[in-house]
Amino acid sequence: xxxxxxxxxxxxxxxxxxxxxxxxxxxxxxxxxxxxxxxxxxxxxxxxxxxxxxxxxxxxxxxxxxxxxxxxxxxxxxxxxxxxxxxxxxxxxxxxxxxxxxxxxxxxxxxxxxxxxxxxxxxxxxxxxxxxxxxxxxxxxxxxxxxxxxxxxxxxxxxxxxxxxxxxxxxxxxxxxxxxxxxxxxxxxxxxxxxxxxxxxxxxxxxxxxxxxxxxxxxxxxxxxxxxxxxxxxxxxxxxxxxxxxxxxxxxxxxxxxxxxxxxxxxxxxxxxxxxxxxxxxxxxxxxxxxxxxxxxxxxxxxxxxxxxxxxxxxxxxxxxxxxxxxxxxxxxxxxxxxxxxxxxxxxxxxxxxxxxxxxxxxxxxxxxxxxxxxxxxxxxxxxxxxxxxxxxxxxxxxxxxxxxxxxxxxxxxxxxxxxxxxxxxxxxxxxxxxxxxxxxxxxxxxxxxxxxxxxxxxxxxxxxxxxxxxxxxxxxxxxxxxxxxxxxxxxxxxxxxxxxxxxx
Numbered sequence: 252x253x254x255x256x257x258x259x260x261x262x263x264x265x266x267x268x269x270x271x272x273x274x275x276x277x278x279x280x281x282x283x284x285x286x287x288x289x290x291x292x293x294x295x296x297x298x299x300x301x302x303x304x305x306x307x308x309x310x311x312x313x314x315x316x317x318x319x320x321x322x323x324x325x326x327x328x329x330x331x332x333x334x335x336x337x338x339x340x341x342x343x344x345x346x347x348x349x350x351x352x353x354x355x356x357x358x359x360x361x362x363x364x365x366x367x368x369x370x371x372x373x374x375x376x377x378x379x380x381x382x383x384x385x386x387x388x389x390x391x392x393x394x395x396x397x398x399x400x401x402x403x404x405x406x407x408x409x410x411x412x413x414x415x416x417x418x419x420x421x422x423x424x425x426x427x428x429x430x431x432x433x434x435x436x437x438x439x440x441x442x443x444x445x446x447x448x449x450x451x452x453x454x455x456x457x458x459x460x461x462x463x464x465x466x467x468x469x470x471x472x473x474x475x476x477x478x479x480x481x482x483x484x485x486x487x488x489x490x491x492x493x494x495x496x497x498x499x500x501x502x503x504x505x506x507x508x509x510x511x512x513x514x515x516x517x518x519x520x521x522x523x524x525x526x527x528x529x530x531x532x533x534x535x536x537x538x539x540x541x542x543x544x545x546x547x548x549x550x551x552x553x554x555x556x557x558x559x560x561x562x563x564x565x566x567x568x569x570x571x572x573x574x575x576x577x578x579x580x581x582x583x584x585x586x587x588x589x590x591x592x593x594x595x596x597x598x599x600x601x602x603x604x605x606x607x608x609x610x611x612x613x614x615x616x617x618x619x620x621x622x623x624x625x626x627x628x629x630x631x632x633x634x635x636x637x638x639x640x641x642x643x644x645x646x647x648x649x650x651x652x653x654x655x656x657x658x659x660x661x662x663x664x665x666x667x668x669x670x671x672x673x674x675x676x677x678x679x680x681x682x683x684x685x686x687x688x689x690x691x692x693x694x695x696x697x698x699x700x701x702x703x704x705x706x707x708x709x710x711x712x713x714x715x716x717x718x719x720x721x722x723x724x725x726x727x728x729x730x731x732x733x734x735x736x737x738x739x740x741x742x743x744x745x746x747x748x749x750x751x752x753x754x755x756x
Contacts, residue, residue, distance in 0.1 A: 256700030321704030350381035371531030492699030494722035505669025509549025527612030544649035597741035602641030
């Protein structure tokens with residue numbers, strides 16, 4: 252018997268198949284286009300669905316006994332459909348600028364604090380309700396035809412099973428979900444004339460939606476008894492896949508986006524969460540909650556540096572059959588040694604990593620990146636190191652904020668490509684003054700999805716048994732005495748960087 256995790260992103264989807272012992276067997280990937288223009292950012296959800304069918308078909312052809320598929324996806328983006336789940340419009344991405352005026356109206360009518368108390372999020376146009384109200388105002392004829400409002404996970408689950416359900420973590424991205432009652436909030440819905448019946452049933456993460464429809468079995472060659480499981484938003488799935496279940500452990504997601512995910516034993520103080528725009532999300536363990544403290548450019552900034560600046564370095568790395576990242580780390584250490592300087596600790600360069608705007612605690616899409624401290628002696632390796640430090644400083648800024656709001660992690664579990672860099676892991680351990688354990692898996696979201704799928708179908712007794720099989724630790728990096736203080740001296744300068752740069756760009 253096989254289980255699988257379907258991870259749906261903004262530009263592509265991936266299906267990974269595991270055996271009953273949690274060993275990865277194979278994966279398939281398809282991408283799809285995103286339309287970005289001045290007036291809006293949209294995705295064709297039928298093209299997305301075609302991608303889903305393609306990866307399922309590819310894996311089903313190789314593995315005939317897939318018993319269940321868990322579905323996880325990105326958040327916020329929703330689609331308005333008819334009764335049969337056919338989209339009536341393209342879906343607006345969270346980056347779409349439409350909905351700001353409607354968000355202001357929501358705040359004016361209900362108040363920012365009351366909204367946060369109910370929904371666990373600070374009102375922002377990225378969420379579903381402002382964009383839905385924009386559609387209602389500008390496309391009333393389409394709104395009147397709407398029978399379902401789906402986010403991407405539940406849109407796909409409905410397409411596969413005909414069952415309309417959404418897990419709690421993704422429901423929080425709608426701005427109409429009550430984190431205490433774990434259901435849609437009638438006060439918010441009635442205030443804006445939105446019919447509760449348009450929304451799917453809310454369910455805990457990891458809930459079985461039933462078996463696939465007959466036509467999907469025929470279309471994809473999946474066994475007709477294959478179950479589909481509603482998992483969660485991708486970051487929650489990654490937290491599960493990192494084996495983080497208690498409040499003493501937070502997850503360092505060192506992927507394209509840098510995300511710190513701490514766990515709370517109860518609903519944190521909303522007033523302490525609001526200044527940093529930190530969300531409150533029900534976790535897979537009843538009574539526990541998580542938040543996302545993140546930077547839009549984690550690995551994305553490192554990739555920019557290597558692809559844009561490190562052409563000759565990449566060629567040199569290729570000739571030695573090592574990654575350009577490892578090559579640049581070596582070059583930086585060698586240069587420092589030649590200059591009689593310490594290889595570890597702050598480089599003296601300051602990089603504001605807002606190359607795609609600022610996420611928490613600013614949520615400022617207009618912010619820009621900056622590199623401070625360049626000289627004619629600066630090398631690509633120096634800039635690479637500075638980028639690594641800038642991301643880590645931004646992580647520490649968020650860490651301090653979530654600690655002030657009540658989070659109290661004593662250790663980190665690190666996932667993503669960045670977890671394979673010993674230099675970066677040690678830097679984070681020193682900067683945050685916490686031990687950090689790197690996990691073997693790069694794709695914790697897919698692993699977490701498969702873990703919850705295995706629990707839902709009886710492959711594993713619970714998530715703890717699933718973690719014992721599927722979460723593999725590699726190296727733990729301990730904070731070194733004296734280095735935290737060195738980094739703090741540089742961090743105090745970094746703290747001033749956003750306010751210094753922002754008025755200029």
